[in-house]
Amino acid sequence: xxxxxxxxxxxxxxxxxxxxxxxxxxxxxxxxxxxxxxxxxxxxxxxxxxxxxxxxxxxxxxxxxxxxxxxxxxxxxxxxxxxxxxxxxxxxxxxxxxxxxxxxxxxxxxxxxxxxxxxxxxxxxxxxxxxxxxxxxxxxxxxxxxxxxxxxxxxxxxxxxxxxxxxxxxxxxxxxxxxxxxxxxxxxxxxxxxxxxxxxxxxxxxxxxxxxxxxxxxxxxxxxxxxxxxxxxxxxxxxxxxxxxxxxxxxxxxxxxxxxxxxxxxxxxxxxxxxxxxxxxxxxxxxxxxxxxxxxxxxxxxxxxxxxxxxxxxxxxxxxxxxxxxxxxxxxxxxxxxxxxxxxxxxxxxxxxxxxxxxxxxxxxxxxxxxxxxxxxxxxx
Amino acid sequence: xxxxxxxxxxxxxxxxxxxxxxxxxxxxxxxxxxxxxxxxxxxxxxxxxxxxxxxxxxxxxxxxxxxxxxxxxxxxxxxxxxxxxxxxxxxxxxxxxxxxxxxxxxxxxxxxxxxxxxxxxxxxxxxxxxxxxxxxxxxxxxxxxxxxxxxxxxxxxxxxxxxxxxxxxxxxxxxxxxxxxxxxxxxxxxxxxxxxxxxxxxxxxxxxxxxxxxxxxxxxxxxxxxxxxxxxxxxxxxxxxxxxxxxx
Numbered sequence: 248x249x250x251x252x253x254x255x256x257x258x259x260x261x262x263x264x265x266x267x268x269x270x271x272x273x274x275x276x277x278x279x280x281x282x283x284x285x286x287x288x289x290x291x292x293x294x295x296x297x298x299x300x301x302x303x304x305x306x307x308x309x310x311x312x313x314x315x316x317x318x319x320x321x322x323x324x325x326x327x328x329x330x331x332x333x334x335x336x337x338x339x340x341x342x343x344x345x346x347x348x349x350x351x352x353x354x355x356x357x358x359x360x361x362x363x364x365x366x367x368x369x370x371x372x373x374x375x376x377x378x379x380x381x382x383x384x385x386x387x388x389x390x391x392x393x394x395x396x397x398x399x400x401x402x403x404x405x406x407x408x409x410x411x412x413x414x415x416x417x418x419x420x421x422x423x424x425x426x427x428x429x430x431x432x433x434x435x436x437x438x439x440x441x442x443x444x445x446x447x448x449x450x451x452x453x454x455x456x457x458x459x460x461x462x463x464x465x466x467x468x469x470x471x472x473x474x475x476x477x478x479x480x481x482x483x484x485x486x487x488x489x490x491x492x493x494x495x496x497x498x499x500x501x502x503x504x505x506x507x508x509x510x511x512x513x514x515x516x517x518x519x520x521x522x523x524x525x526x527x528x529x530x531x532x533x534x535x536x537x538x539x540x541x542x543x544x545x546x547x548x549x550x551x552x553x554x555x556x557x558x559x560x561x562x563x564x565x566x567x568x569x570x571x572x573x574x575x576x577x578x579x580x581x582x583x584x585x586x587x588x589x590x591x592x593x594x595x596x597x598x599x600x601x602x603x604x605x606x607x608x609x610x611x612x613x614x615x616x617x618x619x620x621x622x623x624x625x626x627x628x
Numbered sequence: 629x630x631x632x633x634x635x636x637x638x639x640x641x642x643x644x645x646x647x648x649x650x651x652x653x654x655x656x657x658x659x660x661x662x663x664x665x666x667x668x669x670x671x672x673x674x675x676x677x678x679x680x681x682x683x684x685x686x687x688x689x690x691x692x693x694x695x696x697x698x699x700x701x702x703x704x705x706x707x708x709x710x711x712x713x714x715x716x717x718x719x720x721x722x723x724x725x726x727x728x729x730x731x732x733x734x735x736x737x738x739x740x741x742x743x744x745x746x747x748x749x750x751x752x753x754x755x756x757x758x759x760x761x762x763x764x765x766x767x768x769x770x771x772x773x774x775x776x777x778x779x780x781x782x783x784x785x786x787x788x789x790x791x792x793x794x795x796x797x798x799x800x801x802x803x804x805x806x807x808x809x810x811x812x813x814x815x816x817x818x819x820x821x822x823x824x825x826x827x828x829x830x831x832x833x834x835x836x837x838x839x840x841x842x843x844x845x846x847x848x849x850x851x852x853x854x855x856x857x858x859x860x861x862x863x864x865x866x867x868x869x870x871x872x873x874x875x876x
Contacts, residue, residue, distance in 0.1 A: 427711035428637075431730035435643035486637055524636070525685045527662045552685055 265308060268385065272304040275378075299342070299349055303375065306338045310383040319387050331383050339375025343368045406574060422516075426451075432486050447485045454478035458509070466505040466600070469536055469543070473497065476515045476534070483519050491523050492531045501538040503601045507575055513564035514547050514593050522549035522591055543599040546592065553589040565593070572597060629741075629748065630657040632675035634666040634692070635709065636684040640730065644679055644709070647737045654741065663687020664780065667695050675704050677744045679728075682710040687780070691773045695780070697811075705744045769819050772800070774807050783807060785824075789838040789854050791816055793831040803856045826873060828852060828866030836873055 276297055283293045313334055317327035347368070429451055436444035457475045461467065473495075484491050515534070523530045530550035537544050565584055572580040572595070580597035631654050633644045641659055648654045657673040660666040663686040670678065682689040689708060696703045708727035725747050726740035772783040783800060792799040793813040800807040817827050827833050834852060841853035842862070850862035852870070862870065 424711035427730050431643070431711065431732075432637070432639040434731040435639040435646070438646055439642055486639065488638055524683070527636070527665075527685050554686070 265311065268308065268311075268382065269304055271385075272300065275300055275304075294353075299346055302345060303338075303342050303378065306342065307379055307382040309334060309338065310379060311386045314383060314386040314390055318390065331380075335376045335379040335383075338379055339372045342375045343372050346371055428486065429482055436485075443485060447482060450478055450481040450485070454482060458512075461508045465507065467508045468502065469497075469504045469506060469511075469545075470502040472506060472509070472511050473502075473536075475509065475512055479512065479515060480519075480532075483523075487519075487523060489529050490526060491519065492529055493534075494531070495534040497535070498537040500540070501536040501543055501599075504538050504543040504599045505601060506543065506597060507571055510568060510571060510595070511545060511547075513568055514545075514595070517564045518547055518549035518591070518593075522551040525552040526550060527552075538599045541599055543597050545595040547594075548590065548592045550589055551586075551591050568595070629653055629676040629745070630655050630673070632657050632666075632669055632673055632678045632704070633659045634661075634669075634678055634684070634689075635681035636661050637681075640681065640709065644737075647734055650734065651738065651741055653745075661685075663689075663692050666692050667775075667780070670696055670704060676748055677705045677707065677725075677741075679707050679709050682708060682712065687773060694773055694811075695775050705747050707740050707744060769821075772809070774800075774809055781807075785820070788825075789835050789856055790858060790860055791833040801854075801856075801858055823873065826866070826869050828860060828862040828870060830863065832860050832862075832866075834860055836870075839870070839874060842867070842870060842874070 279296055279300060280293055283296070310331065313327070313330050317323055317330050319327055429447065433444050433447050433451075436447065454475065457471075457478060480491070480493055484493065515532075518532050523532060531548075532550075533546075533548045535544075535546040565582070569582045572582055576597055580595070582593070582595050584591065584593045631648055633641050633648075633656070635641045635644070641661075645656065648656055654677075657675045658669050660669045661684075663684050666678075666680070666684070667687070669675075680689045680692060684692075687695070689710070693706060705725045707725050709730060709732070710727065711730045713729050725744045728736060728740055770785060772785065772788065774781045774783055783802065787802045787804075788800055789803065790801045791813060792801065794808075796810055796812075798809045798811050798813060798816060800809055813827070813831065813833060817825070817833055820833075824837070825833055825835055834854065838854045838856075839852050840855050843851045843853070845851050848864045850864075850867045852860045852862050854860060
């Protein structure tokens with residue numbers, strides 16, 4: 248499918264530059280007319296010359312065919328030059344003969360017409376070869392440009408495929424040790440607090456179901472992404488207890504915004520793994536999202552142990568997220584993070600894309616939840 | 629047996645408590661929720677057996693083990709509890725008393741405690757440090773932990789220019805100062821990335837990136853100069869290793 252589209256585009260490109268090549272001949276016609284006028288030559292020259300030039304323009308298109316059959320690669324360059332030279336000699340010769348014919352017709356009509364150009368067949372032949380050479384050079388240049396563009400499209404396609412594969416792998420891995428730790432916690436709870444054990448099973452199942460359901464979709468709404476994060480945090484809250492305080496403030500206008508699937512998730516996991524888990528006492532994690540209709544802004548703050556050396560905090564997660572953003576949005580998206588004694592914040596900004604067009608303007612902040620109790624209640628929903 | 633439970637999460641400690649209660653000869657000495665308090669608790673409570681989690685705040689399980697091995701007290705028997713089942717764990721299986729993969733059953737726990745009983749009845753040849761080494765060899769070490777009295781310091785590996793064997797201790801040379809640590813050069817070498825740190829002499833290990841000059845003194849003796857000006861003797865074998873890795 249993509250390949251068919253691509254070759255169709257390539258063909259359109261060829262027609263494009265054949266057309267442009269013929270249009271460029273208009274300039275030649277104008278110069279010719281100018282010369283006729285300036286030298287005070289007979290207007291017969293123009294009348295005979297224009298169709299003659301037009302015919303030669305079409306003949307020169309064959310340079311493009313030869314150019315396609317014999318591309319300028321080092322191994323076959325000599326071959327290409329030989330073929331083009333032969334074609335140039337033949338076509339220019341044919342052109343001289345045509346000019347002879349035109350000459351004869353003009354003489355029939357007006358025996359007094361001074362026909363300077365056609366009087367010198369050798370000069371015309373050389374001019375024909377030079378024009379052909381210019382046309383061939385132009386086609387080779389255009390071919391080079393088209394080839395570079397095709398290579399670029401090809402590598403872009405490859406990059407996308409690689410990105411999709413990476414995403415699939417990301418989903419598949421759902422960190423085995425996270426799963427094992429959760430099962431261990433459930434195993435502990437079955438004896439002491441069966442109700443919480445069940446709760447944890449349900450949150451864990453929800454997390455897996457949501458993550459696996461994402462399927463081949465490339466983008467999901469922030470609302471869907473948030474439900475993954477909430478299921479994950481509900482599980483982690485059962486493990487970490489009071490150590491994990493969670494608050495979120497999500498603008499309703501941000502919810503329908505679409506973002507690459509599981510873009511936020513590694514950031515949230517980082518905040519827990521390298522932030523909350525590094526603390527011996529209670530720590531806070533805050534998630535905020537806002538959209539002004541043009542930009543979606545996600546903000547994640549968490550506490551961490553300032554004594555903990557940096558390499559233990561910065562996983563590969565941040566770099567991966569940055570690469571995914573760059574691959575998808577280029578410079579239109581950004582990811583910045585900042586560590587300030589015990590406080591780590593990550594800010595993601597990307598174009599606010601929605602399936603249905605959205606009324607611009609900042610939406611009111613709907614939920615500003617405090618730490619602890621209320622967050623717990625919402626997570627348990 | 630007096631037992632210390634070390635895990636940063638409450639639920640895993642809870643399950644250990646539950647399993648311990650079913651073993652009549654186990655006496656719960658205490659619990660610790662991070663690496664620092666674990667090291668302190670071992671010094672204060674002198675347990676016979678510790679259950680040690682790997683991923684914890686402050687110090688991880690391997691670092692706790694490193695400190696216990698270098699400390700003045702007799703190190704307790706160690707059973708690791710972890711969710712990682714890398715093959716590295718098999719490597720240290722030979723050295724540590726046991727390891728329990730989370731989640732583990734009561735039967736598996738009882739078997740591990742049984743092995744600890746045997747180990748304590750007949751003190752083993754392998755000190756716990758060997759387990760730490762085996763594990764450290766399989767995961768990238770980013771820092772060394774040093775104990776200075778009651779204080780615990782970290783030495784990032786990038787700062788370690790060279791290590792020199794001095795009797796039972798290692799002199800760890802950095803650009804700023806020299807630290808002393810109770811460890812053998814061989815065990816440090818085993819824990820480090822061999823493409824970054826090279827044993828150049830019986831008593832010396834250097835960071836490759838710190839070497840600025842290499843001179844020949846005699847037919848079989850060489851001298852390496854480090855970027856802080858420190859001069860390090862290099863043996864013939866050490867020279868061969870250096871030449872392989874250095875673009876000199």
